[in-house]
Amino acid sequence: MRKKYVEHLLIYGTDLLGTVWCELDIKIDWSRHEFHMAAGRTTVGIDSRWRDGAAIEVDEAVDLFEKCMAARGLSPKVMYRYPAGADVQTIRKELGTGPGDPVKWAGVAEGPQMRVSGLDEVSAGIRIFLD
16 A cells, blocks of 8 residues: 555455446545645544444445345456556556456446545445345
């Protein structure tokens, strides 16, 4: 994370055919993060909305994602998105990753993307195909 290689962490719930039924999306806005650091915010205030050190927004998105995965018997597929203008080949070599195949959704998925309270450069989202 220090090198700011990853901008989005995407975890897809896929069936045996590789069709995506749900997505957990954690985003980091590195520009906003740099702004906060320059303004002197070097710590994160954890309040009562955080459970066991996890932001409620992330916790709720993960919980809903896990329920979707279990209900449909899905397997996880992890993908990353790199910041615009990044040297993707260097990043992939350093992280040991490769290009991902395009995902095929079961249909139109919907769901919220929520900024994390007290850490607004991070957001958590969940998208689910509802048939």
